[in-house]
Amino acid sequence: MTTDHGIGSDVSRREDARVLLGESKGTDDIELSDALHVQFIRSDKAHAEFTIDATAAREMPGVVAVFTPADIAANETPAPRPFTLFAAPMTGLDYPDEALWQRCLATEKARYHGEILGIVVAETQRTARDALAAVDVTYDVRDAAVTPSAALADDAPVIHEAAPDNVFFAGGQGDEEAVRAAFERAAHTAELQKEPQRISPSPLEPRSAIGRYDASSGHLEFTATTQIPHAYRRLMAQMLAYPEHKIDVTAPDMGGGFGARQHPYPADALVGWCAIALEETVKWRATRTENQLVENDGRGYEGTWEIAMDADGDLLGLRADINYDLGAWVARGAASLAEAGNLLMTGLYDIPAAYSHVTGVVTNAARVDAYRGVSAVPMILMLERLVSKVAKQADMDPAAVRKRNFVEPDQFPYEAAGGALYDSGDYERNFDIGLDEIEYEAFRDKQATLRDEGRYLGIGFSCWTEVAGLGPCGHIDVASWGYGSVQIHPTGEVTVYCGGSNHGQGHETSLAQVAADALDVPYEDVRVVENSTKEVSEGVGTYASRTAALGGGAVTKCCEKVLSKGRAVAAHEFDSAIGDVTYSDGTFVGPEGAQSLSFGEMADKVHKGVDIPAEMEPGLEEQTYYDPENCTWPFGTHIAVVEVDPETGEFEFHDYVATEDCGVQINPTIVEGQVVGGIAQGLGQTLYEDVEYDDDGTLLSDSFRTERVGSRGGYTLPKAEHMPEITIRSTETPSPHTPHGAKGMGESGSIAAPGAILNAVEDAIEPFDPEPMTPPITPEKIWRAINGEEP
């Protein structure tokens, strides 16, 4: 090997230096002084008809324009169209019609707190904010429904005339009859209700967007906080009815995404609209409150989950009936997410029958859409809680029940009852590593001994999988390939172009490792370019843990094509058959080892078109739209050990072990970083985070707060002091179908941590026979559960 920085090495990240020197540039760091500034008139009410009087604002010095819905409708630049849906149905779910797709601004009435009612444009951001305060909005307030149960009540207000029952879509997946039969012959069943609550992805950088319009060329350019620059371009072309080839989008450095920036927002399209209508460069930057008001939330499930098990401990069936809180409009990805969760609802277990029914409910709240772990989070959380619960009811060991029911290594590819086709796995081996690490055999004795002393230890297991590396094309009605292109310079140096977006994942490092490994060239000779339609011609974006599998897969395939052409050049040079040319250590070698040609010498020849086969085109640049055979299915085991203080309901962690398998790891340090970061978000969901509306639909959690629990208002993100020390172990079961065996690893922690922590706390307080708790499990809720009160 020429490179010691190939796949599997812990290379320090190239991205770090610019951050540490204070030189990274986000969207808000661009156009600091020259652009016009946009502020949005947003509804203060969750459900109200409104009128706007902008007279005073229009007259303020420095105000360029105020656009009410009527002004926008009358403008010669056509108003943005509604958002299209991310994908057509996969499973026959009855999708909502266009009347319910998210609009860019309210026209007749506002349906959630923060919905855009109009636009203010001014010379500076401060002037725009002053003008916003001078806009007078009069509301005729209606009753609001802010949860699925409220929106489905008999006396619920009608939020959309097109959906008078407040249902956007509904449908079932799986074999309902087989599940009914499984429950009939079960010796043990368990049931859980409600949860998981609505939470906010809360990237630390608020969203922003810049629109630039060049009237002479008709070129429209966006700089924006997005995970999907190319798909953003496609969507803006549709929404603004503008030619796609005249739009460019760049996503500069960004302070987190976590799925919340997988789909653009009304503000993005309206910034583009302002740029065209005013023929100016305009900039918008959200405040934190604005960000919390309208950036999509995640989760938001209410429902009933049930599991059936026979007397021997074999799991027989799984059933879910879910009301999914969609917010006031059907968001772009929400319906797809509702379907995707059902695919993997049986998790790592060989459960023969599964059925879920999902009802997408409209509420007077912000949209719900992708957030790290997406629908695997509720499905795995509820499954893992049910497995522990039914084991306890049957007086069986929860670890033993898991081991008994895991899909076996020889069952892959494995078709799960929910519809997923898992690619590879060795679940029990992975689980056993976690058990050994935690010394489980000794744990139960220790637990019993300590209980006699009045100390309450508990252990919680959570075994997870997710649909990663989202593809392949044809299964869902949306482009889902991985784009890559590899340019070989005449010096033998390499530029890799990839269609994702790097916003913390370290692609500039990890994809360079992939290319250096595949081409057997020095890592230092490889540069990675992403994040812009101006530099990379195509792409789908970074979400669903797809870049390691699909970006890395595309880069690997491009490199294979490069080496194939290189071999032909070398064979021509050696006057030998292509099959007699070998390549290693960056050098092509002829038969018997007599002749050699370095990678750089080959690149120079092919660049000049000198001494190459007659039928060969000069130049060395290869492109791939990599369409995988399947998604990838990483998996793992999280185990938490906690001790609860029954006097206060507080608890502390004694241990937290995550054993992960994401196939081949490109950069183990980056993988571990993703795991621990995900656990923090899963811990936040379990213990602290909760999007809170009052009954009128006013968002209370509209800024950060640092109190652990207690006062209403504010949104609590975990701090350093809230996190346990985490032990990470791994197994490696390569994906059989990605070219480099990688599966992707972005979401394990947010999927697995909630189940591990909840199961551990409930195991600890089991002697008190508590009712199941709904997260976030505050000390008060734990105390109430211990003391036999409704938690």
Add this chain to the structure above:
Amino acid sequence: MVDVDLTVDGEQRSVSVEPRELLSQTLRERLGCTSINIGCESTLCGACTVQCDSKSVKSCTRLTVQADGADIRTVGSLADDGVLGELQTAFSEEHALQCGYCTPGIIMAVDEYLDANANPSREEIRTEALQGNLCRCTGYENIVDAIEVAAEALER
């Protein structure tokens, strides 16, 4: 408008600002210090932390006019002609940043903390050094590691 003199990363700067202007706004918009990030505008996230006369402050909650005459340092000042300082190096080597939005603020807060607390325990790092800063990406563990490593290196 009010005239204010500041020293920013060793350089004398004179600016005219609105009386209501926040230090974070002046440093970013008028002086181009874009390592200062505005995550919450309410003193909670710490992404805008700079050092003002050797004390770490959240620049989103200080008026620029209050800082007249101050010596302000941002994360770039810890490097020497592009060569990373101990704390910066430890952050890179321990993979203590992902998106990096919180990083400049954390480093300026921790730089001050380590001046007064040479040998903190991991518990102290979590509850004291990082008390005023949020990170949404890393789960903090590698940040704690990096601060431990830097503290040892600075002791030597």
